Amino acid sequence: MKNDPRSHGLWEQSAPPPPATSPLRGHVDVDVAIVGAGYTGLSAALHLAEQGRGVAVLEAEEIGFGGSGRNVGLVNAGLWVMPNYLLSTLGHEMGHRVLDLLGNGPRTVFDLIAKHDISCEAEPTGTLHCAVGQKGLENLRERECQWQAIGAPVHLLERDEAAVRIGSSAFSGALVDDRAGTIQPLAYARGLAAAAMKAGAQIYTGTRVNAAQRAGEWWHLSTVGGASVRARWIIVATNAYTGDLWPELRSEIVNLPYFNMATRPLSPELLKTILPYKQGAWDTQKILTSFRLDQAGRMILGSIGALDRVGQPVHHAWGRRALARIYPELKDEAFESEWYGMIGMTSDALPRLHKLGTNVLSISGYNGRGISPGTVFGKTLAQLICGQIGMADMPLPLTRAKAAPARAAREAFFAAGSIISHAGAARL
Known part of the structure; x- marks a missing residue:
């Protein structure tokens, strides 16, 4: 995307084309305006449209441009933290609600994939x-x-x-x-978008919102291109790629860079023994390593770090060493594509539910677990707006956005720390 092969790498190369979209021109009136075409926004759009609500998704770049199109593709159950931490942090009732909802999150994802016939290399094999x-x-x-x-x-x-x-x-x-599995993440985002549009949602790409003002019972949103939207509700679904319009969201998210590198398809002989059940994997290290196969048999290796001018050669060399240590038989396999993006981290590793104004809602901060939670929480936001549940039934507490201490310094530390770590010997 944007002529940058390191933005989406293999996923852009292998995903089916997105549904046809264009920038918003002129004016539209809808029930709900959704800012951001990632998993949360697209899931909300799909479920709102299925309930007969008028929906406009406003995406500054392209469908799946943010973390939804760049991640590893692990469809995990639950959040990053252990169950007991959730129970102690959120309380017994809400903690169990989250554990049940997100424990079944992969099933929600794979059921949507089957229902809407989304071609995204789904492997519900754990x-x-x-x-x-x-x-x-x-x-x-x-x-x-x-x-x-x-x-x-x-x-x-x-x-x-x-x-x-x-x-x-x-x-x-x-x-x-x-419960878990893997998908082709950009293909899944594009498939959700196609399903939402088929259900009646409008999706506008290349449409950056630059203002939102309340007038009576309506919100008036304007875009950089001069278009406008009038909506009763707004869902802000921008997560780690939040811009300047809602600075309080950006201030509480610490962006963590994460990269992936993919080999060419491995031989049938190698695939008999390397991850034979097509299960995605990651390790227990603090600066973790993830590895999985795609449907064509490519090995995809990932870790923390940005493939920018400083980090790219260091992380690439680390990837060669790490791959050889995990799988010595792959020591001569070259990486054919590489890409990276940002993970939105919070101070306690839990997502945040905010009310940013009258009828303005956001959920963000997935801490590297965006596929299932984004899908499930998008559906939950739709249920709330449609009156099927109340705020007391939500799986997260409603809180005010709070700036992360030393956010800029922590982001710089993550980027530099990953380079220092990967510059040394591989850790396995």
């Missing part, structure tokens, strides 16, 4: 959280215990069985989550 050393294994034992206590189909594999599932002896064990 995921592998891979333990690095004894400390990593102990972390996974605790995760297994907490998830199993609430009935989740999660179980720990010891070293030998994990080696068979991963196709590598580099790890001391692995936690299998049978």
